[in-house]
Amino acid sequence: MAQYVIIGNGVAAIGCIEGIRKTDTQNTIIVISEEPHPVYCRPLISYYLEGKTDLERMAYRSKDYYKEMNCEVIYGKKAVHIDASAKQVVLDDDTVISYDKLCLATGSYSFVPPMKGLDTVEHKYSFMTLDDTLALESAITKDSKILIVGAGLIGLKCAEGLKDRVAGITVCDLANRVLSSILDFDCAAMVQRHLEENGISFLLEDSVASFDKNTAYMKSGKTVDFDVLVLAVGVRANTALLSETGGEVNRGILINTKMETSVSDIYAAGDCTEGEDISCNDKRVLALLPNAYMQGNCAGINMAGGSCVFGKAIPMNSIGFFGLHIMTAGSYYPSDEGGELYEEQSQGVLKRFFTRNGYLTGFILIGDTSRAGIYTSLIRERIPLDSIDFETLKKTATSTVFSSEKRKHFFGGVV
């Protein structure tokens, strides 16, 4: 009898369970979950603070899910060691669990660089987990002043979630713009303006030199008084379990398109991995929910003896702040690397398309995101732009640009 073990209980783990159960409904699946909760929708923690969802709706799967999937979940325990030659996982209470196939779905952790005086700050939180969120919620009042370090996706989503529940929010970042990993300067400026109009204050190109209790002394000489501090500087993949066994890791656990790591019978999926990004033909950590599910699912199918290749991973993001929707995908090449940029602008709308060698490699859409999946499919499917009417597409996302055979297949066939 084979035994599957999954370390982690996030969306990648669920993809893995569902991948295994496509073919193998019998053999045991053991899930090791450091967090003491059934799987929940991590991206919804800011929507929870905002009151747009609640704990019940945040469940990613139904109450009876693990039972229906014939899984045993070990809650509140952490895997601390893998013995790859004995094919065993050791937990923090010394329990030893044997595996035939193992999947690492360990996600990422909030990275906090050393900051002077941080230990003097009483109310400081990360914003990664449900427990972080509940702790943060219990620390705020309607009079709280919040300082968020990090103007990335997590920091800004936290700001949006807290906005109507506190007195004021300041976000600082070393970068010269918000969402620097997915937006270029002009797009970031547009988003920043919108956030400022909605009451968020920014200190960009600035960082905390030191903390003294409820005061942050910035490098620029400014000071910020706050009641609650949120640390959202960045995330790092949880790779240690594999690197300690001699497996290959870079910024994430290295995987191939079957989700195999360099160690036999050990797979990995989700935020803890670094896999091929086809928009740049390079390996990247793609810390996004859709990729976590699809990678997990692919790993699960292969663990159960099936055959799956997931070779279409790209970064892609859909985020909204106070009613303004932003979508980004792929890679943006500068002109000295052969990239070309097309722009469409109108009132409240900015769209940028990045192409190279006759392919769409990336896009940024602000304000008009209708049918954006058509653009995403051009990147994922590597559709040559000379085979379609790209001029029309730049103005509006429409499937009319495809050939009549393709449209027949899309809308007259089973897809």
Next chain:
Amino acid sequence: MKRIYVNEEWCLGCHLCEYNCAFANSGKKDMITALKGKPIYPRIHIEENDKICYAVSCRHCMDPICIKSCIAGAISKTDGVVHIDQYKCVGCLTCVLVCPYGALAPNENGIMQKCELCLENTCGEPACVKGCPNNAIVYEERSE
């Protein structure tokens, strides 16, 4: 299973399907009170250029990428029909970002909606198909 299919060459571009869809999903008994003078948010829409036009609605894909991508676990599939739990949806539009067919769009409150084949409303079968004057959309079994 039965799905909605398009006969592109027969579409007149009359947009009746959009109105029939909006009405079928309005929960109202009378089309005038349901639609008159209001912006409509149908779950089917006409794509057109100067040569062609056709109606686009959810394909109820065999392996739907929207389900895998939904950040709220709000999309599921039962007996082949892909369904959005609007109570769980938070309107993040990730499904719009991934659907290759441009088949979803939010409702007037920013919550996601798409064609669910009129199985959940009182119509019981696709209202767009029933009302199409030229058989440009059909509801039938086709082989996979």
